Amino acid sequence: MSIRNILRTVIMGPPGSGKGTVSGRIVKSFGLPHLSSGDLLRSNIKAKTELGLLMKSCIDQGQLVPDDIMSRIILTEMRNMDQSSWLLDGFPRTVAQAESLDAVVRVDTVINLDVPFQTIKQRLTSRWLHQPSGRVYNIDFNPPKIAGIDDITGEPLTQRDDDTPETVNKRLRAYEYQTQPVLEYYRSKGLLETFTGTETNEIWPHVQAFLSKKLTARNEMVGEKA
Numbered sequence: 220m221s222i223r224n225i226l227r228t229v230i231m232g233p234p235g236s237g238k239g240t241v242s243g244r245i246v247k248s249f250g251l252p253h254l255s256s257g258d259l260l261r262s263n264i265k266a267k268t269e270l271g272l273l274m275k276s277c278i279d280q281g282q283l284v285p286d287d288i289m290s291r292i293i294l295t296e297m298r299n300m301d302q303s304s305w306l307l308d309g310f311p312r313t314v315a316q317a318e319s320l321d322a323v324v325r326v327d328t329v330i331n332l333d334v335p336f337q338t339i340k341q342r343l344t345s346r347w348l349h350q351p352s353g354r355v356y357n358i359d360f361n362p363p364k365i366a367g368i369d370d371i372t373g374e375p376l377t378q379r380d381d382d383t384p385e386t387v388n389k390r391l392r393a394y395e396y397q398t399q400p401v402l403e404y405y406r407s408k409g410l411l412e413t414f415t416g417t418e419t420n421e422i423w424p425h426v427q428a429f430l431s432k433k434l435t436a437r438n439e440m441v442g443e444k445a
């Protein structure tokens with residue numbers, strides 16, 4: 220990606236709204252490097268790092284991990300990425316996290332996936348994950364070619380410990396109380412773009428068109444200045 224089309228995008232939405240699925244499509248269409256806070260935490264848990272073990276009980280109980288720890292992990296990872304454009308998925312999830320991000324970098328746009336809670340609950344119990352890559356499947360929506368096996372690597376898929384109906388309810392409550400205020404935070408800055416629907420395939424063309432327009436507008440602005 221050239222300097223002409225720098226785009227720093229955050230993708231938000233309740234658990235199961237399709238952030239990972241839409242992020243995969245954004246990566247494919249626009250080549251933005253993708254950083255997912257959930258994937259990062261899960262790889263720490265899998266590697267049994269001190270931090271991962273500490274965070275596992277929080278995640279399994281459907282609670283957010285503490286702001287200072289989460290902000291430190293993400294901001295360190297972003298520095299390591301050494302990329303001017305990115306797609307941030309799952310962070311920020313609290314106003315304090317949004318402020319810590321603002322303190323170090325400018326966000327250009329925030330994509331908000333507005334999917335009803337009822338739709339989400341049905342999806343999460345049939346979510347399957349290829350953990351090393353973050354590739355996500357669903358028995359009803361995008362099943363793997365062979366049940367329980369990742370299409371690309373042939374490695375086994377797993378289900379997330381926090382995708383049980385009880386924990387999903389807790390995560391949705393945490394979203395309401397802690398994350399919805401972040402939507403207001405970005406709305407007041409004029410950065411929030413909301414996409415409402417119950418199907419990713421309906422939402423995606425709108426997200427794609429929005430990002431294409433955004434990148435074209437930024438190219439023209441840079442072109443005018445050159």
Ligand SMILES: Nc1nc2c(ncn2[C@@H]2O[C@H](COP(=O)(O)OP(=O)(O)O)[C@@H](O)[C@H]2O)c(=O)[nH]1
Pocket residue numbers: 232233234235236237238239240241342343345346347355356357358359360361417418419420
């Ligand atoms: N039925 C159905 N499932 C979907 C749709 N979009 C995504 N999913 C599945 O729903 C689950 C949650 O999606 P994911 O992208 O992981 O959401 P995230 O938690 O917001 O990152 C996964 O199993 C997806 O494969 C959809 O439009 N319909």
Ligand SMILES: Nc1ncnc2c1ncn2[C@@H]1O[C@H](COP(=O)(O)OP(=O)(O)O)[C@@H](O)[C@H]1O
Pocket residue numbers: 233234235238239256257258260277278279281282283284285289308309310311312313316381390
């Ligand atoms: N920015 C964050 N702040 C605090 N906790 C987080 C953050 N991102 C992820 N987590 C923890 O990891 C869990 C899984 O996150 P994620 O994979 O993004 O969930 P989902 O895909 O269901 O939205 C969250 O329920 C929370 O416990």
